[in-house]
Amino acid sequence: MIENKNYSIAIIGLGYVGLPLAVEFAKKHKVTGFDINTSRVDKLNSGHDDTLEVSDENLKAVLNQNENKGLKLTDKAQDISSCNVYIVTVPTPVDKNNRPILTPLIKASETIGKVLKQGDIVIYESTVYPGVTEDECVPVLEKTSGLKFNQDFYCGYSPERINPGDKQHTVANILKVTSGSTPEIGEEINNLYASIITAGTHLAPTIKVAEAAKVIENAQRDINIAFVNELAKIFNKLDIDTHAVLEAAATKWNFLPFKPGLVGGHCIGVDPFYLAQKAQEVGYHPEIILAGRRLNDSMGEYVATEVLKLMVKNDITIKDAKVLMLGITFKENCPDIRNTKAIDVYKALKGFNMDVDVYDPWADQEEVKEEYNISTIQKLGTNYDAIVHVVSHKEFLDLDLKKLKSNKGIVYDVKGNLAIDLIDKRL
Known part of the structure; x- marks a missing residue:
């Protein structure tokens, strides 16, 4: 005392x-x-x-x-x-x-x-x-x-x-x-x-109760987002707009308003593993927690694959295609790049032999270079074959995407925040 x-x-x-x-x-x-x-x-x-x-x-x-x-x-x-x-x-x-x-x-x-x-x-x-x-x-x-x-x-x-x-x-x-x-x-x-x-x-009442309360806060959010991410994959195959479905379902008073997207950062993308580790130590293999983590960790590659499909559909040559990735931080209007899942999108696009520019006015250029070995651009180019809206920074909402893309270029909206007439598809 x-x-x-x-x-x-x-x-x-x-x-x-x-x-x-x-x-x-x-x-x-x-x-x-x-x-x-x-x-x-x-x-x-x-x-x-x-x-x-x-x-x-x-x-x-x-x-x-x-x-x-x-x-x-x-x-x-x-x-x-x-x-x-x-x-x-x-x-x-x-x-x-x-x-x-x-x-x-x-x-x-x-x-x-x-x-x-x-x-x-x-x-x-x-x-x-x-x-x-x-x-x-x-x-x-x-x-x-x-x-x-x-x-x-x-x-x-x-x-x-x-x-x-x-x-x-x-x-x-x-x-x-x-x-x-x-x-x-x-x-x-x-x-x-x-x-x-x-x-x-x-x-x-106890320290352990407080510790447990914290770790389930982010695990719960992770699982909820994993559910809507899985819905997005299902509805995509059914050619149904996931965001339109969620908007309709949200008219019910007790529907939880989660949206699909990339789940990174130092909390939601990490904390569930702490609870899973302890569960395994005491002899229980957590199924829902780890399934949610696996699904959310798969979304970066999924987004890149969807972009690839759109480009092929528009008869765009994939090799050396010029791509603009909007955002590298783990969330909007924040400079934090720790455990960002935007990097998964970047790596997958590069794996398809695309030429990828990363633009993020919030991220520190030196920090991104040191952490991910990526040189972000400070000035936007033009004539992009694909534009991928990864992070919903406020600055991106005012961009004239039509002036940035090529005639056949496509716009893929991961966050679902861009005007519907500006995009070709959203997650």
């Missing part, structure tokens, strides 16, 4: 989740944001967030601390030694075989363990399978610190619900699930978050 509720908070990891959380806490508490990426810290200290999750105005407003509140950003672990609440917001990816990688969590726990003191609280926000906090992270904290769990220090889990690029559902506006390693610590953690979360909080 923190004496006199005099909180000094350390946020470990300053990415899409950690930075907005640090800024929100810094409005009312003393906060130190820590990240091992020195260039990231330097850029943030200059007052700019490359992820665009926090505006320059809001970031500069909290930078620097006084006695009671404000934000200090650092890449030096010793700078968090005086804190008494540690919140971990590092990524939890999967490997090439879709097995959870807990290394960032373990490393963060080791960093905290070196400065952990009597009475401190460690809260994890990273998405994990049930049991990771107490079974994987706590032993690292105990070993590194020499302290005893629930005697000398305490833990909690409060899953992040950040939606990158969403300026409506921000940290304070999303109801927060909280939990603690004892009932008393649960209440204290809940009250701490309640001090900044205007949407309210929900105190879960």
